[in-house]
Amino acid sequence: MTVKEIFETMDYGPAPESAAEALAWLVDQGDRFGHFIDGAFTAPGDGFESRNPADGEVLATLTQATQADVDAAVTAARKAQPKWAGMGGAGRARYLYAIARLLQKHSRLFAVLESLDNGKPIRESRDIDIPLAQRHFYYHAGMAQLMESELPEAEPLGVCGQIIPWNFPLLMLSWKIAPALAMGNTVVLKPAEYTSLTALLFADICRQAGLPKGVVNIVTGNGAVGEMIVAAEVDKIAFTGSTSVGRRIREATAGSGKELTLELGGKSPYIVFDDADIDSAIEGLVDAIWFNQGQVCCAGSRLLVQEGIAERFHDKLRARMDGLRVGNPLDKCIDVGAVVDPVQLQTIRELVDGNTAGHTHHAACDLPENGCFYPPTLITGLAPSDPLMQEEIFGPVLVSCTFRTPGEAVELANNTRYGLAATLWTENVNLALDIAPKLAAGVVWVNATNLFDAAAGFGGVRESGFGREGGWEGLAAYTRPKGKRAALKPVEPVTGDGAPVDPIDRTAKLYVGGKQARPDGGYSRPVWGKSGLLGHVGLANRKDVRNAVEAAAGAAAWSKTTGHLRAQILYYIGENLSARADEFAHRIDKMTGKRGGAAEVEASIQRLFTAAAWADKYDGQVHGVPIRGVALAMKEPVGVIGALCADEAPLLGLVSAMAPAVAMGNRVVLAASEPYPLAATDFYQVLETSDVPAGVVNILTGSHAELAGPLAKHLNVDAVWSFSSSDLSEEIERAAAGNLKRTWVNNATALDWSQDHTRRFLQAATEVKNVWVPYGE
Ligand code: NAI
Numbered sequence: 001m002t003v004k005e006i007f008e009t010m011d012y013g014p015a016p017e018s019a020a021e022a023l024a025w026l027v028d029q030g031d032r033f034g035h036f037i038d039g040a041f042t043a044p045g046d047g048f049e050s051r052n053p054a055d056g057e058v059l060a061t062l063t064q065a066t067q068a069d070v071d072a073a074v075t076a077a078r079k080a081q082p083k084w085a086g087m088g089g090a091g092r093a094r095y096l097y098a099i100a101r102l103l104q105k106h107s108r109l110f111a112v113l114e115s116l117d118n119g120k121p122i123r124e125s126r127d128i129d130i131p132l133a134q135r136h137f138y139y140h141a142g143m144a145q146l147m148e149s150e151l152p153e154a155e156p157l158g159v160c161g162q163i164i165p166w167n168f169p170l171l172m173l174s175w176k177i178a179p180a181l182a183m184g185n186t187v188v189l190k191p192a193e194y195t196s197l198t199a200l201l202f203a204d205i206c207r208q209a210g211l212p213k214g215v216v217n218i219v220t221g222n223g224a225v226g227e228m229i230v231a232a233e234v235d236k237i238a239f240t241g242s243t244s245v246g247r248r249i250r251e252a253t254a255g256s257g258k259e260l261t262l263e264l265g266g267k268s269p270y271i272v273f274d275d276a277d278i279d280s281a282i283e284g285l286v287d288a289i290w291f292n293q294g295q296v297c298c299a300g301s302r303l304l305v306q307e308g309i310a311e312r313f314h315d316k317l318r319a320r321m322d323g324l325r326v327g328n329p330l331d332k333c334i335d336v337g338a339v340v341d342p343v344q345l346q347t348i349r350e351l352v353d354g355n356t357a358g359h360t361h362h363a364a365c366d367l368p369e370n371g372c373f374y375p376p377t378l379i380t381g382l383a384p385s386d387p388l389m390q391e392e393i394f395g396p397v398l399v400s401c402t403f404r405t406p407g408e409a410v411e412l413a414n415n416t417r418y419g420l421a422a423t424l425w426t427e428n429v430n431l432a433l434d435i436a437p438k439l440a441a442g443v444v445w446v447n448a449t450n451l452f453d454a455a456a457g458f459g460g461v462r463e464s465g466f467g468r469e470g471g472w473e474g475l476a477a478y479t480r481p482k483g484k485r486a487a488l489k490p491v492e493p494v495t496g497d498g499a500p501v502d503p504i505d506r507t508a509k510l511y512v513g514g515k516q517a518r519p520d521g522g523y524s525r526p527v528w529g530k531s532g533l534l535g536h537v538g539l540a541n542r543k544d545v546r547n548a549v550e551a552a553a554g555a556a557a558w559s560k561t562t563g564h565l566r567a568q569i570l571y572y573i574g575e576n577l578s579a580r581a582d583e584f585a586h587r588i589d590k591m592t593g594k595r596g597g598a599a600e601v602e603a604s605i606q607r608l609f610t611a612a613a614w615a616d617k618y619d620g621q622v623h624g625v626p627i628r629g630v631a632l633a634m635k636e637p638v639g640v641i642g643a644l645c646a647d648e649a650p651l652l653g654l655v656s657a658m659a660p661a662v663a664m665g666n667r668v669v670l671a672a673s674e675p676y677p678l679a680a681t682d683f684y685q686v687l688e689t690s691d692v693p694a695g696v697v698n699i700l701t702g703s704h705a706e707l708a709g710p711l712a713k714h715l716n717v718d719a720v721w722s723f724s725s726s727d728l729s730e731e732i733e734r735a736a737a738g739n740l741k742r743t744w745v746n747n748a749t750a751l752d753w754s755q756d757h758t759r760r761f762l763q764a765a766t767e768v769k770n771v772w773v774p775y776g777e
Pocket of ligand 1: 163164165166167190191192193221222223224225226227230240241242243245246248249263264265266296297347392393394
């Protein structure tokens with residue numbers, strides 16, 4: 001008998017992991033759980049059953065949190081926070097380290113409990129979920145240790161509300177809790193209703209680690225409890241889950257001043273070029289789409305394969321699929337476990353059954369008779385616009401279409417409202433490193449897939465949400481700059497009447513696409529100074545916003561220029577402004593009726609020079625992730641940024657926002673200071689003489705309240721900032737929920753423009769993309 005024959009005939013022998021210890025732990029807890037609040041478990045209340053999706057058996061009864069429970073948890077967290085922050089990073093590091101050690105000690109119990117509760121194969125919970133959760137606590141123990149020396153300007157936010165999904169219950173908990181605690185915050189976390197058991201076991205670990213009471217609070221329940229946490233007196237909401245709920249949370253927190261990070265869905269492309277190592281790419285796909293039954297936000301769920309190899313690739317893939325074993329999650333021999341819940345199974349079935357396009361292949365595997373099992377499925381021959389090429393299925397279903405050229409591959413890959421992850425396979429390093437930066441995604445894996453590490457930030461762009469988890473950049477989501485901020489004071493324009501100071505009519509136009517443009521509505525308003533009428537400015541409307549955004553979108557080539565070139569242009573703007581410093585100072589004094597013009601112009605020149613200095617230095621990093629290879633953390637421009645500029649500092653506010661954004665390769669649409677717009681309209685004459693390409697900087701004048709909505713709603717605007725003295729934060733954040741654009745709004749507080757905030761602007765003007773590049777044989 002040949003080895004091949006042995007393999008083909010050999011019966012597969014199950015290798016089940018015992019559930020005894022995990023079931024005994026549940027029995028020890030009385031099979032009924034309350035919440036974990038202020039360091040102790042509450043008595044179980046009215047609740048719901050948590051079932052094993054592989055066999056439908058009830059594992060435990062959980063308590064549905066009431067408003068009083070959520071309030072108690074938030075109160076406990078609030079009370080505990082000052083002391084927790086006050087003990088210093090080194091003190092907190094010891095607790096995080098102790099938790100990591102205990103997770104390690106009880107890793108098998110966690111792994112089995114996770115597989116029982118979620119249905120994921122024990123091989124995955126044992127080798128991926130639980131080790132990564134430990135790694136997160138070890139890594140962030142280090143971050144706590146380093147906080148004071150490396151982040152001297154940062155302070156904790158306070159109490160963080162955290163809402164997590166069911167696909168990686170303990171791992172998502174770790175991604176949320178570890179950085180929050182490291183930075184001195186306390187938390188109220190809600191696990192998903194299907195999968196709360198490892199969070200409750202984790203609560204027990206916190207007790208064993210002697211974590212001060214109130215630092216970690218865990219409340220269980222459904223989306224209604226999530227809503228209560230969102231509405232509670234917390235300083236931040238961190239959410240992972242569906243894009244639709246993420247959008248609702250964005251709306252619910254609009255204008256509240258609560259920090260927000262959202263890690264949402266995806267439809268991540270998996271691109272295979274014709275020179276790829278095909279067998280490896282097939283094995284990669286098994287990990288990309290059948291890992292955790294495809295219930296992975298960054299699953300490589302959209303296969304794009306180059307036409308020349310498509311048929312061979314699909315044939316091989318079907319053969320590989322047919323060999324996958326679907327079954328008991330506790331069996332170490334199975335590849336695909338159970339879908340989390342009958343509801344999710346039904347959703348998957350409906351999506352696949354509702355599709356009539358292409359050709360559907362279900363893997364020829366035996367499915368258990370009972371339980372939530374769905375066969376690995378491949379649907380080939382789809383068109384890019386077919387619903388299944390666009391909708392997240394969140395199950396073991398791969399959809400596929402072909403491409404001809406690398407350019408087409410990028411276009412198809414980016415033809416989605418999401419932007420979480422992307423995978424590409426090619427043996428050509430030039431091609432890989434050319435394509436990776438062109439993909440709209442927060443993470444790109446080259447010749448590998450679904451690699452994660454605490455050192456490499458994870459998160460998306462577009463409707464996959466905002467913020468990063470892990471790495472240095474993840475800490476920004478749990479800290480804010482130290483110091484008090486002043487309350488926002490509305491700045492009113494000077495009013496007057498009488499004859500103009502200067503008899504010649506001076507109506508400053510808008511500045512759009514490198515040209516002076518009359519406002520679409522044809523209206524203007526007078527600008528008065530104490531000494532009389534200084535001129536008129538156009539009143540921009542939403543059509544002008546559209547024109548300006550179109551011009552900015554059309555100037556995308558700016559993002560591809562070098563930092564060196566951008567620096568040169570910013571220095572040039574600074575020099576040209578310097579040459580007209582007196583004139584600008586005079587203008588500012590006349591408009592504001594104060595004498596701060598000269599200082600403001602000087603500070604503006606400094607901001608330009610500082611941004612120019614950073615243009616070629618605000619570099620990414622190379623992360624030492626635990627693979628044979630590297631993760632390149634590349635800083636990319638956000639895209640088109642709309643900003644309502646500070647009213648009180650007509651030149652400095654505009655320049656402080658513009659210069660770092662432009663230095664990082666963004667294009668901007670700036671709404672000038674509303675009461676004092678003439679410094680901005682003078683400034684575009686400086687831009688015109690400074691080689692700034694058309695469309696990179698666009699300047700509108702008019703009412704901030706009118707411009708805020710159109711800017712925040714526009715689908716081609718990637719981020720909106722507001723430093724206006726009219727508090728438009730709520731309106732902007734609510735409107736930004738549409739395409740989940742990033743926002744930075746002042747929430748009724750004012751920045752002190754005499755201080756240099758360039759670093760914060762640089763951070764807000766960039767996204768980190770982690771490109772994982774394994775190497776070696
Ligand atoms: P979901 O987004 O409804 O649930 C995630 C978490 O949010 C759970 O803890 C849930 O209780 C909570 N939640 C639900 N409604 C809420 C609200 N209004 N306010 C605050 N919290 C709320 O996800 P669901 O319904 O479990 O799954 C539906 C789809 O979402 C999946 O088919 C998949 O497409 C996507 N999903 C994406 C995930 C990701 O990691 N990006 C994870 C889970 C689901």
